[in-house]
Amino acid sequence: MKAMASAEQIQTAAQAIRDGRLVVFPTETVYGLGADAGNEEAVARIFAAKGRPADNPLIVHLESIAWAEAVVDRLPPVAGVLFERFSPGPLTLVLPAHPSLPGIVTAGLDTVAVRIPSHPVARALLASCGRPVAAPSANRSGEPSPTTVGMARASLERGLVSSVGGESGGITYIDGGPCEVGLESTVAAVSGRRVVILRPGSIGADDLQRAVPDAQIADAPSVDRIDRPVSPGLKHGHYRPGATVIAHDPQDESPDRLRSRILRTVPEGRATVGVIGIAPTAVRIAAEIGRAAGRPGNRRPAETNQGLVREAADAREYAHNLYRWFVELDGQGCEAIVAILPPDQGVGRALRDRITRAAGG
Ligand code: TXA
Numbered sequence: 571m572k573a574m575a576s577a578e579q580i581q582t583a584a585q586a587i588r589d590g591r592l593v594v595f596p597t598e599t600v601y602g603l604g605a606d607a608g609n610e611e612a613v614a615r616i617f618a619a620k621g622r623p624a625d626n627p628l629i630v631h632l633e634s635i636a637w638a639e640a641v642v643d644r645l646p647p648v649a650g651v652l653f654e655r656f657s658p659g660p661l662t663l664v665l666p667a668h669p670s671l672p673g674i675v676t677a678g679l680d681t682v683a684v685r686i687p688s689h690p691v692a693r694a695l696l697a698s699c700g701r702p703v704a705a706p707s708a709n710r711s712g713e714p715s716p717t718t719v720g721m722a723r724a725s726l727e728r729g730l731v732s733s734v735g736g737e738s739g740g741i742t743y744i745d746g747g748p749c750e751v752g753l754e755s756t757v758a759a760v761s762g763r764r765v766v767i768l769r770p771g772s773i774g775a776d777d778l779q780r781a782v783p784d785a786q787i788a789d790a791p792s793v794d795r796i797d798r799p800v801s802p803g804l805k806h807g808h809y810r811p812g813a814t815v816i817a818h819d820p821q822d823e824s825p826d827r828l829r830s831r832i833l834r835t836v837p838e839g840r841a842t843v844g845v846i847g848i849a850p851t852a853v854r855i856a857a858e859i860g861r862a863a864g865r866p867g868n869r870r871p872a873e874t875n876q877g878l879v880r881e882a883a884d885a886r887e888y889a890h891n892l893y894r895w896f897v898e899l900d901g902q903g904c905e906a907i908v909a910i911l912p913p914d915q916g917v918g919r920a921l922r923d924r925i926t927r928a929a930g931g
């Protein structure tokens with residue numbers, strides 16, 4: 571059950587946006603850190619609160635497709651069809667930017683990323699403030715995206731040097747319960763009839779292709795080997811918890827090889843290891859790590875136990891929990907988290923992308 575914010579809380583938050591202040595709000599993917607997209611100073615506060623490099627552009631959130639004309643120069647017909655089919659929902663399209671949009675939002679590019687979120691609280695906030703809201707995920711740059719308001723607060727407060735009046739550094743937080751999807755939206759660039767997926771998400775290339783059969787869809791590259799970078803052009807250091815994430819593909823790597831990799835990763839003493847994945851693989855891998863620890867000649871143990879294992883029923887549930895599990899296992903003192911890569915299909919592709927990046931891949 572979703573904790574619903576009150577109408578009064580939403581009005582207060584909407585006023586904060588209009589006043590040029592920051593609001594943490596739930597979406598169906600992850601929590602966002604929002605500001606009035608037309609207010610340069612407000613948007614600058616987002617970059618400061620996150621410690622985000624200025625060359626990384628933001629997603630502009632709209633209440634409906636009718637708002638697009640304020641931020642988009644021309645809406646390509648293919649984009650119109652995709653928004654009709656998938657919005658409100660976890661699809662972000664990169665489109666020609668309206669010249670009036672502040673350059674800080676787009677990091678100086680001539681394109682802008684826009685999306686229409688489906689979470690009722692996000693929709694109520696947008697409707698109430700009446701203007702496009704620029705919002706990245708509500709975490710310090712490089713950390714896992716928050717899927718609860720508590721994760722957002724903990725991450726942003728770690729970055730708070732001094733409390734600038736108001737509550738929590740002037741940021742207003744709205745609680746909308748845990749985010750349903752748990753991974754960030756699919757980001758796709760549209761130009762003419764060509765659609766290129768820049769960041770995989772729960773909406774895949776095949777979903778897009780079905781909606782626009784005669785468009786040319788280029789999928790995000792798949793991660794078929796864990797030791798190869800997903801998208802070499804993209805920056806690393808994303809989605810990382812404090813513990814070292816070890817991406818493990820059970821198709822590619824034996825338990826013994828995994829164990830030596832864990833011990834290479836954790837330089838001294840005993841390695842306390844969390845294991846996450848889809849049932850029944852996570853429990854099996856955890857047991858194998860434990861068995862390897864007991865073998866003669868294995869002087870340095872890599873240990874895990876039931877309390878450090880998290881197992882999802884399927885890929886959707888894995889996506890829903892991934893970032894929360896990273897943060898929880900960190901909090902339980904894990905030095906390493908073995909994240910088992912799911913098969914490369916459906917939301918599995920997005921999971922493989924985020925896990926590989928978290929592992930520094
Ligand atoms: O689900 C989501 O998309 C969440 C919620 C809050 O909506 N937002 C989110 O924002 O994940 P952020 O800033 O963490 O990620 C935005 C991604 C970045 O990879 C950024 O580089 C890309 O979108 N992006 C934004 N504008 C772009 C543009 N004009 N061209 C290419 N990529 C762009």
Ligand code: MG
Pocket residue numbers: 706707715
């Ligand atoms: Mg982010």
